Amino acid sequence: MRKIDISEKISNTAYIPIAIIAAILMIIPVYILFITSFAVPSDILKPHPDFFITRFTLDHWKDVFLSGNIWPPFKKSFVVATMTTIIAIIIAAPAAYVIARMPSKIKYAVVLSLFFTRMFPDVGIALPIAVEFIKLNLMDTYLGLVMAHLIVNLPFAAWILVGTFETIPKDLEEAALVDGTSKLTALMRIIMPIALPGIAVTAIFVWLNSWNEFTYALYLTISDRTLPLQTYYYVQRGGIFDSATYAAILTIPVMLVTFFLQKYMKSGYLAGAVKG
Amino acid sequence: MRKFYAKVIAVLVILSLLGTLIAGCGSKNVSDARKKVLKVSMGLGEAEWKVMKEDIFPPFEQKYGVKIEPLQIEAGDLIKKLDAMHKANAMDIDIITQDNMQLAPLVAKGLVEDLSQYRDMIPKEVIPSLVPVGEFDGKLYFMPYRPNVEIAFYNEDKFNEYGLKLPTNWDELLQVAKTFKEKEGIGRVIIKENLGPDSTVQMFDLIRSAGGDPTVLNDEGSIKAFTLLKELQPYLSPDSKKADWNTPVEYLAKDSVYLVENWPYTANVLVEQYGKKNILAYHGWAGPVKESHVLGGEVIGIPTGAPNKEMAIKFMEYLMSKEVQEKLVTKLGWPSMRSDAYGKVADWQKPYFEAINEALKHAEPRPNLVYWADVDKAINGALREIIFEGKDIKTTLDKYHNMIEEAKKAAESK
Numbered sequence: 106m107r108k109i110d111i112s113e114k115i116s117n118t119a120y121i122p123i124a125i126i127a128a129i130l131m132i133i134p135v136y137i138l139f140i141t142s143f144a145v146p147s148d149i150l151k152p153h154p155d156f157f158i159t160r161f162t163l164d165h166w167k168d169v170f171l172s173g174n175i176w177p178p179f180k181k182s183f184v185v186a187t188m189t190t191i192i193a194i195i196i197a198a199p200a201a202y203v204i205a206r207m208p209s210k211i212k213y214a215v216v217l218s219l220f221f222t223r224m225f226p227d228v229g230i231a232l233p234i235a236v237e238f239i240k241l242n243l244m245d246t247y248l249g250l251v252m253a254h255l256i257v258n259l260p261f262a263a264w265i266l267v268g269t270f271e272t273i274p275k276d277l278e279e280a281a282l283v284d285g286t287s288k289l290t291a292l293m294r295i296i297m298p299i300a301l302p303g304i305a306v307t308a309i310f311v312w313l314n315s316w317n318e319f320t321y322a323l324y325l326t327i328s329d330r331t332l333p334l335q336t337y338y339y340v341q342r343g344g345i346f347d348s349a350t351y352a353a354i355l356t357i358p359v360m361l362v363t364f365f366l367q368k369y370m371k372s373g374y375l376a377g378a379v380k381g
Numbered sequence: 382m383r384k385f386y387a388k389v390i391a392v393l394v395i396l397s398l399l400g401t402l403i404a405g406c407g408s409k410n411v412s413d414a415r416k417k418v419l420k421v422s423m424g425l426g427e428a429e430w431k432v433m434k435e436d437i438f439p440p441f442e443q444k445y446g447v448k449i450e451p452l453q454i455e456a457g458d459l460i461k462k463l464d465a466m467h468k469a470n471a472m473d474i475d476i477i478t479q480d481n482m483q484l485a486p487l488v489a490k491g492l493v494e495d496l497s498q499y500r501d502m503i504p505k506e507v508i509p510s511l512v513p514v515g516e517f518d519g520k521l522y523f524m525p526y527r528p529n530v531e532i533a534f535y536n537e538d539k540f541n542e543y544g545l546k547l548p549t550n551w552d553e554l555l556q557v558a559k560t561f562k563e564k565e566g567i568g569r570v571i572i573k574e575n576l577g578p579d580s581t582v583q584m585f586d587l588i589r590s591a592g593g594d595p596t597v598l599n600d601e602g603s604i605k606a607f608t609l610l611k612e613l614q615p616y617l618s619p620d621s622k623k624a625d626w627n628t629p630v631e632y633l634a635k636d637s638v639y640l641v642e643n644w645p646y647t648a649n650v651l652v653e654q655y656g657k658k659n660i661l662a663y664h665g666w667a668g669p670v671k672e673s674h675v676l677g678g679e680v681i682g683i684p685t686g687a688p689n690k691e692m693a694i695k696f697m698e699y700l701m702s703k704e705v706q707e708k709l710v711t712k713l714g715w716p717s718m719r720s721d722a723y724g725k726v727a728d729w730q731k732p733y734f735e736a737i738n739e740a741l742k743h744a745e746p747r748p749n750l751v752y753w754a755d756v757d758k759a760i761n762g763a764l765r766e767i768i769f770e771g772k773d774i775k776t777t778l779d780k781y782h783n784m785i786e787e788a789k790k791a792a793e794s795k
Binding site: 146149150151152154172232235236237239240242244323324327328330338340341342344345346 | 453636
């Protein structure tokens, strides 16, 4: 009979309460955000607002949607985040595959160099980068923001994907090559599908980073704001309910993207491939 | 499989072509079209933009056949954006209205045009103290546009409940703060101590009210101001440390603070948006020597290299006109920069408008110093050490006085 040590016992019994506490801590701010956006002002504008509100109103949502100020920034943020994600995956996935197959010494040097651009805070490098982009007439363009967001996200995307490709046995592609497929076909048909969970994680990560990005958007937009800038505007101007509504709208696509991409994050892909 | 690769390559080619297309939009035709557009940057709330778009911009657009493109840019962000566009030699904003608390960096970085040659455009009816706000080293960089001043917002219900009168001097302020603390067990009065620009404004008011000079900082008035603050400290709201120009709205709306000085836009949010009719305002309190309020507000500037400067000059003159100033009084309840612009404010705005006009009588502009950032640091450094770390007032103020003097010498030697 297998011996169960104390730490295993604790983790077996404690993980449920810990998981519940962690979930509550993460959900409460989102809950407060949403109830504020649906609350009757007098229920919130008091020293100790009730945790559960009983009166709901759609007025704040109506105001935001009827103002005509929501769709342009929403569209801009959505298009930029999606384009950034697609381009980041297209560039980072093959690069990461090549890096993963390099000899260890070279590989770590390359991975380290990937993070060179990330060694400086965005606020420090945003101005010189913005200046160059403005010279290229990229102010207020989708392309300018996509390129700026790629600067931030490509190193991380490549790093995550290097880890993913490292876990895929080299034998799989070698077997495919023996069967007569080309290296590119082996990559596209054998390796990429197995790497799908890692690619999904990377895509979510990049999309969320781009969706929430603020610093470059601040420098590179003057007429058409992104949604985080629009939300910031209302927060700055003291409108509690408008701010909460914009922030709630900001979180909805995040939930949807995470929901739709998380199904690719199941662990069965690799197991199935190895058995096959 | 080949088809698949062909598709991938096609997508990449299309993307790069698209990028080149967007990046290449800089032809002379676009530049001509740009002359028909006037890009105006302002930092306004929704209600204020509505008035601009419906009442202020259209007459100018019709008269000059130009399309005004409004840009919402907050004062701090404007400096960053202008800086980036200036460095790229691609300025794309024609005219700005900027918070007069944030002018020095614009001048120091060469981001705004010297408007001295247009000095005659300033109407003779302007309130005289508004002109020096835009002057740096004898040159005029900004035109007067909108005066503003902090007024004291208070919770009428709570003052009535405890039978309190509105404080008109430091002794009464201390008494009111003590009473709220005794009655409720927590401070309900805010003096802004966020160690940022907002606490600098508050310290300016206190020091000048005691006859001191905040840019000297170790004179008798400054010592009196810090002494009062130290005495007040136990009775202040804990939110004093977080209070900036924005947060008092929330504190007043939630009835967690009963007395705080803040900018007049507070009334628009509290009354118009939240229906909080029990929050009223008055001009505030005096110190041992006088009543003093920092003269805030906005001025007009033209960014260096503005593509449509000629039209921007005309718009600048238009904004200072009696016609526009009267509309701003009537529609927004903004006090006017002109002594001859009388508007009729809405009934709900009247008490706040009166408080603003009364406070403006005691308003003093901040000096335009190129070493302003050092003065700001010194005042907040002294605030932190004296109030939060309990250090000796005189010794600490001497230390920060020396810091300001060194910055002054360094600036003069340049």
